[in-house]
Every structure is written in structure tokens, then in C-alpha cells.
Amino acid sequence: MLASLDRIPGVQSARVHHDGVYFLFALEPDAEPADVIDGARELLPDAERPPEKVEAELVRGYRRGEAWLRSSDTKELSREEAHILAKRHTEQAAAAIGLDEIKKVKLARVLDEETVAAFERIHAAGGGLGAPSQREFAEGARRAVARCKEFLDEREIARLEEYLDAWLSR
Numbered sequence: 001m002l003a004s005l006d007r008i009p010g011v012q013s014a015r016v017h018h019d020g021v022y023f024l025f026a027l028e029p030d031a032e033p034a035d036v037i038d039g040a041r042e043l044l045p046d047a048e049r050p051p052e053k054v055e056a057e058l059v060r061g062y063r064r065g066e067a068w069l070r071s072s073d074t075k076e077l078s079r080e081e082a083h084i085l086a087k088r089h090t091e092q093a094a095a096a097i098g099l100d101e102i103k104k105v106k107l108a109r110v111l112d113e114e115t116v117a118a119f120e121r122i123h124a125a126g127g128g129l130g131a132p133s134q135r136e137f138a139e140g141a142r143r144a145v146a147r148c149k150e151f152l153d154e155r156e157i158a159r160l161e162e163y164l165d166a167w168l169s170r
Contacts, residue, residue: 008039018067022050022058075123082119086112089167097159103151107160110147114140138168 005014005023010031015024023044025036033049040047049055062068069077090111094104118140122133141164149157 004043005040008036008043010036010039013070015062015068015070017058018069023047024058024062024068078119078123079116082115083112086115089115089163093160093163096163097152097156099152099156103156106151107148110144114144114147117143134168141165141168 005011005025008014008025010028012026012028014026016022017024023040025040027033027036037047037049050058087108090104090108093099093111094107099107115137118133118136121136125132125136145157145161145164148160152160
């Protein structure tokens with residue numbers, strides 16, 4: 001998503017605030033802010049410029065060194081988040097299914113690889129989180145189940161599917 005914002009006409013670079021709510025655009029010298037906002041709305045339909053006082057404080061914060069992330073930063077954070085999610089879901093799924101340590105380690109590898117891959121596909125598509133990302137996570141879950149059939153029995157596969165379905169429907 002952030003890399004897509006860098007391609008808006010008139011934008012030199014884009015960053016996202018650490019809270020994920022605000023975007024900071026460094027504009028080309030001849031860019032019109034209103035045109036940049038219109039371009040941003042094509043990717044973020046509800047985008048709007050914050051009130052002048054809020055904007056001024058955000059810019060001051062940036063100049064003081066507050067965290068504003070570049071596209072590469074958000075990708076790295078997503079990769080780390082993917083590893084954290086995969087680890088958490090491995091622990092929860094293994095406990096729910098009753099897996100031994102060997103199967104748990106194998107499940108961890110599969111969930112980690114599929115979760116990281118889903119996040120990478122989401123970033124590549126530039127759509128951020130939402131319905132498209134849910135489809136990527138669902139596809140990753142299907143792929144994980146298929147891969148786990150190599151080492152889980154039918155009962156364990158059924159329980160893994162139940163766990164992943166419950167997680168995806170939240």
C-alpha cells in the first residue's frame with residue numbers, strides 16, 4: 001500500500017505514522033496538495049487532510065524524529081508480525097489438536113511459511129488489510145492444511161481446519 005502512495009503524481013515519498021492513521025507525503029516542488037489528496041483518495045477512498053493544527057503537530061513530530069515508516073519499514077514490520085501470528089497460532093492450534101512436539105514443530109514451519117507468504121502477497125498487491133487480505137489469509141490456511149496432510153492424521157487435519165476456520169471468521 002505505502003509503495004503505491006509513492007507513485008501518486010506529485011509525491012516524492014510517502015510515510016505512514018506509527019499509529020497507521022496518518023500518512024506524510026513529501027511533495028515535489030511544483031505539486032498541488034489538493035491534487036495529491038485526490039490521488040491518495042484513489043487508493044484510500046476516505047483520505048482527507050487533517051485539520052491544520054493536527055497537521056502542524058504531526059509535521060513537528062516528524063521533524064523531532066517520531067516514527068514515520070517507509071514502505072520497506074512496513075514490509076519488515078509485516079514480516080515480523082507474520083512470524084508472531086504464526087507462532088501464536090501454532091501454539092493455540094497444537095494445544096487444541098493435541099499435537100506432540102514433533103508435529104508441533106512441523107506445523108510451526110508450515111504456518112510460518114504460509115503466513116509470511118500471505119503477508120508478502122498482500123504487500124505486493126498494494127491493497128493493505130481488508131477483504132483482499134482476508135482472501136490471502138484464507139488461501140494461506142488452505143495451503144497450510146494441504147501441506148500438513150503429509151504429517152497429520154485425518155482427525156488432526158479436521159481439527160486444524162476447525163481451528164483455522166474459527167480464526168478466519170473472527
